[in-house]
Amino acid sequence: MERSVRDSSRKRVTIKEVAGAAGVSTQTISRVVNGRADVAPHTRQHVQQIIESLGYQPSKIARSLIQGQSHSLGIVTFGISYYGPSQVLQGIQETAVAQGYSLMLTILPDAEIYNARQLMREMLAYHVDGILWAAPEIGQNRDGIQQELPHLSVPIAFLSAQPRPHQMTAVIDNRLGGRLATRHLIEQGRQHIGLITGPISWWEARQRELGWREELAAHGRDVDESFIAFGDWSAGSGERCLRMLLEWRPEIDAVFVSNDQMALGALKTARQLGRRVPEDLAVIGFDDIPEAAYFYPALTTIRQDTAELGRVGARQLITMIENPEPNGAEPLCLPPALVVRESTISG
Amino acid sequence: MERSVRDSSRKRVTIKEVAGAAGVSTQTISRVVNGRADVAPHTRQHVQQIIESLGYQPSKIARSLIQGQSHSLGIVTFGISYYGPSQVLQGIQETAVAQGYSLMLTILPDAEIYNARQLMREMLAYHVDGILWAAPEIGQNRDGIQQELPHLSVPIAFLSAQPRPHQMTAVIDNRLGGRLATRHLIEQGRQHIGLITGPISWWEARQRELGWREELAAHGRDVDESFIAFGDWSAGSGERCLRMLLEWRPEIDAVFVSNDQMALGALKTARQLGRRVPEDLAVIGFDDIPEAAYFYPALTTIRQDTAELGRVGARQLITMIENPEPNGAEPLCLPPALVVRESTISG
DNA sequence: CGATTTTCCGTTAACGATAACATTTTAGCA
DNA sequence: TGCTAAAATGTTATCGTTAACGGAAAATCG
Numbered sequence: 001m002e003r004s005v006r007d008s009s010r011k012r013v014t015i016k017e018v019a020g021a022a023g024v025s026t027q028t029i030s031r032v033v034n035g036r037a038d039v040a041p042h043t044r045q046h047v048q049q050i051i052e053s054l055g056y057q058p059s060k061i062a063r064s065l066i067q068g069q070s071h072s073l074g075i076v077t078f079g080i081s082y083y084g085p086s087q088v089l090q091g092i093q094e095t096a097v098a099q100g101y102s103l104m105l106t107i108l109p110d111a112e113i114y115n116a117r118q119l120m121r122e123m124l125a126y127h128v129d130g131i132l133w134a135a136p137e138i139g140q141n142r143d144g145i146q147q148e149l150p151h152l153s154v155p156i157a158f159l160s161a162q163p164r165p166h167q168m169t170a171v172i173d174n175r176l177g178g179r180l181a182t183r184h185l186i187e188q189g190r191q192h193i194g195l196i197t198g199p200i201s202w203w204e205a206r207q208r209e210l211g212w213r214e215e216l217a218a219h220g221r222d223v224d225e226s227f228i229a230f231g232d233w234s235a236g237s238g239e240r241c242l243r244m245l246l247e248w249r250p251e252i253d254a255v256f257v258s259n260d261q262m263a264l265g266a267l268k269t270a271r272q273l274g275r276r277v278p279e280d281l282a283v284i285g286f287d288d289i290p291e292a293a294y295f296y297p298a299l300t301t302i303r304q305d306t307a308e309l310g311r312v313g314a315r316q317l318i319t320m321i322e323n324p325e326p327n328g329a330e331p332l333c334l335p336p337a338l339v340v341r342e343s344t345i346s347g
Numbered sequence: 348m349e350r351s352v353r354d355s356s357r358k359r360v361t362i363k364e365v366a367g368a369a370g371v372s373t374q375t376i377s378r379v380v381n382g383r384a385d386v387a388p389h390t391r392q393h394v395q396q397i398i399e400s401l402g403y404q405p406s407k408i409a410r411s412l413i414q415g416q417s418h419s420l421g422i423v424t425f426g427i428s429y430y431g432p433s434q435v436l437q438g439i440q441e442t443a444v445a446q447g448y449s450l451m452l453t454i455l456p457d458a459e460i461y462n463a464r465q466l467m468r469e470m471l472a473y474h475v476d477g478i479l480w481a482a483p484e485i486g487q488n489r490d491g492i493q494q495e496l497p498h499l500s501v502p503i504a505f506l507s508a509q510p511r512p513h514q515m516t517a518v519i520d521n522r523l524g525g526r527l528a529t530r531h532l533i534e535q536g537r538q539h540i541g542l543i544t545g546p547i548s549w550w551e552a553r554q555r556e557l558g559w560r561e562e563l564a565a566h567g568r569d570v571d572e573s574f575i576a577f578g579d580w581s582a583g584s585g586e587r588c589l590r591m592l593l594e595w596r597p598e599i600d601a602v603f604v605s606n607d608q609m610a611l612g613a614l615k616t617a618r619q620l621g622r623r624v625p626e627d628l629a630v631i632g633f634d635d636i637p638e639a640a641y642f643y644p645a646l647t648t649i650r651q652d653t654a655e656l657g658r659v660g661a662r663q664l665i666t667m668i669e670n671p672e673p674n675g676a677e678p679l680c681l682p683p684a685l686v687v688r689e690s691t692i693s694g
Numbered sequence: 695c696g697a698t699t700t701t702c703c704g705t706t707a708a709c710g711a712t713a714a715c716a717t718t719t720t721a722g723c724a
Numbered sequence: 725t726g727c728t729a730a731a732a733t734g735t736t737a738t739c740g741t742t743a744a745c746g747g748a749a750a751a752t753c754g
Contacts, residue, residue, distance in 0.1 A: 012471070012500055014740055025704050030742060038702060055498055060472040061408040061417070062740035065709045070408070072473070075452075081433040081637075089427060093454040102473060105422075105452040107440040124359070125407040126419070126449060151402060153359055235641040264641045271643065290428075294582040294611045296618065296643045361710055372734050377712060387732060409710035412739045 013056045022050040033058055064127050072102045073317065074123030078111040078135040082233075082261075083289040084306045088134050088159060091310025099318050104128055111135050112201075116144035120152060130155045130321045132313055137161040137203040155320040159313045162203050163331035168320060170313040170332040174204050177302040177336040178211020179218075181256045181284045184300070184338055186219050188345065190254035190282055194227045196241040196266060198258045208258050208286060227252065231262045238265025246273060254282035254344070260289045263299055267343070282344040297342035304336040360403045369397040380405050411474050419449040420664065421470030425458040425482035429580075429608075430636040431653045435481050435506060438657025446665050451475055458482050459548075463491035467499065477502045477668045479660055484508040484550040502667040506660045509550050510678035515667060517660040517679040521551050524649040524683040525558020526565075528603045528631045531647070531685055533566050535692065537601035537629055541574045543588040543613060545605045555605050555633060574599065578609045585612025593620060601629035601691070607636045610646055614690070629691040644689035651683040 015033075019026040024047065031039050032047040039047075050056075064070035073096055080086045089105075096103055104126055108114050123131060133145065133156060142161065149156070149167075157168040185193050195212050198205035209228070216223050229245045231237035238257060242265070245252060257263040263285030267277060275281045277297055285292060288303035312332055362380075366373040371394065378386050379394040386394075397403075411417035420443055427433045436452075443450055451473055455461050470478060480492065480503060489508065496503070496514075504515040532540050542559050545552035556575070563570050576592045578584035585604060589612070592599060604610040610632030614624060622628045624644055632639060635650035659679055 012474075012740090015742095016740080026741075027705080027743095028703060031703085034742085040702060043702080057468045057472050059412075059474065059740050061474050062412060062709085063742070065406075065409055065412065065711090065740080066742045068709080072451075080427060080436060081430055083428055086428040086433050090454060093452070094456070097456075102469065103452045104419075105440070105450045107437060109441070109444075121404045122449065125404050127359075127406065127408050235638055239641070261638060264638055268641050268643065291582055291608060291611055291638060294586070294615050296615065359710090362712095363710080373711075374713095374735080375733060378733090381712085385732060390732080406710050409739085410712070412710080412741090413712050415739080 012059070013054050015056070015058065018047070018050055018054055018056045021054060022047050061127075069129050069321075070127040071100055072104055072126065072128050073314070074104045074106070074120075074126070074128035074131040076106045076108065076119060076123075076131065076133050076135050078108040080107060084287060084304070085134070087306040088310035088313075091307035092132060092134065092314045093310075094307075095311045095314035095318070099314075101129070101314075101318065108135050112138050112141050114141070114144075116148050120145075120148050124153065128154065130157070130317045132157050132159065132317050133161070134159040134310070134313070138199070139201040155317060155324065157313055157317040157320070159309055160204060168316055168331075170309055170316060171334070172204075172304040172306070172309060173333050173335050174207035175211040175214070177286060177304065178208040178256070179215040180211075180336065180338045181208075181286065181302050182212045182215035184340070184344060185254040185256065185282055185284060186215070186221075188254070188282060192227070192249065192252045192254070193221070194229070194245045194249065194252040194255040196229050196231050196238060196245065196255055196257040196262055198231060198233050198262075200230065205258055208256075212256055224249075231258070233259050233261060235261045235265035235268075238262025239269045240265075242266040242269040243273070246275070253280065255284070257283060257285050260285040260287045260292045260295075260299060260301055263292075263301070263343075264295055267295060267297070267299070278342065278344050278346045282346070284344050288339050292339075293341060295343070300341045300344040301339050302336045303339045305334060309334055359406070360401050362403070362405065365394070365397055365401055365403045368401060369394050408474075416476050416668075417474040418447055419451055419473065419475050420661070421451045421453070421467075421473070421475035421478040423453045423455065423466065423470075423478065423480050423482050425455040427454060431634060431651070432481070434653040435657035435660075438654035439479060439481065439661045440657075441654075442658045442661035442665070446661075448476070448661075448665065455482050459485050459488050461488070461491075463495050467492075467495050471500065475501065477504070477664045479504050479506065479664050480508070481506040481657070481660070485546070486548040502664060502671065504660055504664040504667070506656055507551060515663055515678075517656055517663060518681070519551075519651040519653070519656060520680050520682050521554035522558040522561070524633060524651065525555040525603070526562040527558075527683065527685045528555075528633065528649050529559045529562035531687070531691060532601040532603065532629055532631060533562070533568075535601070535629060539574070539596065539599045539601070540568070541576070541592045541596065541599045541602040543576050543578050543585060543592065543602055543604040543609055545578060545580050545609075547577065552605055555603075559603055571596075578605070580606055580608060582608045582612035582615075585609025586616045587612075589613040589616040590620070593622070600627065602631070604630060604632050607632040607634045607639045607646060607648055610639075610648070610690075611642055614642060614644070614646070625689065625691050625693045629693070631691050635686050639686075640688060642690070647688045647691040648686050649683045650686045652681060656681055 015026045015029050018029050032044050159170050163169040197209045213223050226248050229241035231241045257266050266283055270277050270281050277283050285299050285301035288301045292299040292301050362373045362376050365376050379391050506517050510516040544556045560570050573595050576588035578588045604613050613630055617624050617628050624630050632646050632648035635648045639646040639648050
């Protein structure tokens with residue numbers, strides 16, 4: 001009766017078996033594994049040899065049970081098929097690995113509706129040392145979390161969410177991004193600057209919008225609500241929004257679009273309506289996804305370093321885990337940058 | 348000396364404290380938590396009340412220690428800022444949550460160079476119940492894993508990798524995708540069909556190429572190696588590849604591009620060289636990323652349901668975990684589908 | 695050379711939970 | 725009412741590891 005390759009009768013090698021094979025106590029094995037000083041050189045060598053030959057790997061969960069820390073982080077994220085969130089996750093992973101932490105991942109199926117209490121309990125059941133909340137702040141979706149905070153037994157950090165007192169937060173300066181984008185359009189001599197925003201329930205979308213308003217105001221332009229259209233981040237919505245916008249306000253000669261996907265849709269509409277970009281209509285996006293440089297025309301946009309956001313967020317959280325200060329929760333804010341390409345430069 | 352909100356002196360509530368508060372043994376608490384029958388109704392109710400009021404959450408790691416299963420899966424992935432891999436991950440998460448599993452995530456920084464042994468040990472140290480290897484097969488990068496397999500104490504499943512005997516694998520039928528794409532171009536009356544492939548070290552790229560070859564051969568066309576250019580999946584490489592291809596072979600009137608990003612780059616080159624798409628040059632991609640429909644012109648492409656790939660992969664793995672059959676490793680193969688848009692249809 | 699320190703290693707208990715078994719209480723029935 | 729079976733609960737051992745302590749052997753020293 002031949003067994004297949006995947007014969008899982010093989011069991012985990014435990015510290016006891018190693019101890020038995022080496023003829024010493026488990027404590028000595030533990031000491032060798034953890035590189036402690038009080039082991040005789042030749043004993044250490046012998047034990048190491050046994051460990052190697054048996055392929056012993058200490059159990060992190062047994063260890064975490066007694067030491068009270070698991071060296072793992074609970075990550076809550078959303079929308080990883082978008083470039084930004086996926087980069088954030090990548091950044092988190094980089095820092096985590098570098099600092100010796102593993103990740104327990106939860107991807108929310110819906111960023112607005114979830115059971116924060118349940119979610120956090122789930123992660124705590126695995127004894128994560130901290131929680132990194134990397135899902136966007138939308139509508140009132142933060143309320144449920146806030147309620148849990150007082151009961152939470154580990155540090156938590158928030159990414160891409162509105163900073164709150166005594167809470168660790170790292171964000172991209174979306175407001176600044178909105179201002180940079182709008183300023184650039186103004187500097188190009190554009191007179192009527194529309195806005196295609198993401199859902200206003202998203203905090204980040206509102207911040208970008210705010211930047212647009214502020215910059216217009218700073219240049220003495222008045223802001224008319226009919227210059228705004230509300231998309232849902234998808235290219236399709238960008239297409240529809242620009243169509244509506246140009247119908248209401250044919251004089252529009254520039255749009256700030258709140259992400260690159262919607263900008264792509266807008267470019268398509270412009271083409272269909274016979275508006276030349278950038279001559280008749282300047283288009284600027286937000287994100288700088290890798291494809292943006294290959295759009296037609298190449299998209300001017302606001303670059304945000306989302307990978308760095310993930311890195312600093314994880315770094316902050318780990319710092320908080322390893323030396324908990326009473327209130328060391330300085331909010332971090334990363335500046336975005338203008339990337340000029342063809343879609344806003346005529347002539 | 349005021350302490351901040353994040354005062355983590357709060358500790359985990361243990362089963363002992365619950366037992367103490369309820370005036371029963373820990374075993375009774377355990378029985379209630381696990382919904383076992385042999386608890387008197389009123390005791391159960393009482394205990395449940397205490398649990399609720401104390402906010403008790405049983406420790407999954409203590410449980411996993413004694414029961415030998417953690418209800419967690421180890422996921423190894425790569426390149427999640429690409430649409431496909433991120434969707435796979437999403438699909439895995441969906442199935443995992445539905446079946447009560449949590450995810451330990453590892454994102455490889457490099458898909459070719461890694462220490463498989465170290466990686467697997469790391470995951471096993473957390474007692475994952477199974478491993479889902481969702482990183483692509485590139486060059487000889489599978490060798491290291493194969494070596495570890497005999498020592499591995501948990502089931503492992505592979506996604507997007509070449510099926511091997513007695514190993515659980517789920518893939519998209521890339522070869523079929525290549526054939527569908529090429530067939531479509533032939534049916535459109537194209538005579539000289541080029542190929543822009545991904546790195547041939549990638550198994551998936553080779554399969555797509557194979558489909559292209561087979562379909563050409565099936566129609567009696569001969570395959571000339573000078574009709575092939577080698578990209579790196581990026582839009583920039585697509586741009587360069589098409590330029591080279593048209594230099595070598597100006598008669599080319601269609602290209603099958605092995606992913607949508609490179610196709611985007613190819614569209615740009617065509618525009619710059621004054622080749623009209625689709626009239627002078629038909630372009631077909633692979634993946635069907637959400638933006639493809641908004642390219643200019645809208646991209647005909649091969650859709651692959653990567654989320655479903657993640658779902659079935661996770662499902663298979665969990666099945667294997669929960670009722671280990673000696674050799675129930677039927678490779679799964681998901682068919683892709685042709686999505687016709689503007690970039691291949693002239694007139 | 696005996697006393698003291700240092701080095702090395704072992705023993706016991708504990709982390710938080712459950713399995714397996716043991717015991718008590720209650721119910722069922724003649 | 726007494727006896728047995730069933731139901732409800734408690735006890736002890738265990739998972740794999742480390743903390744805390746203790747003890748023996750070797751090294752140091754006057």
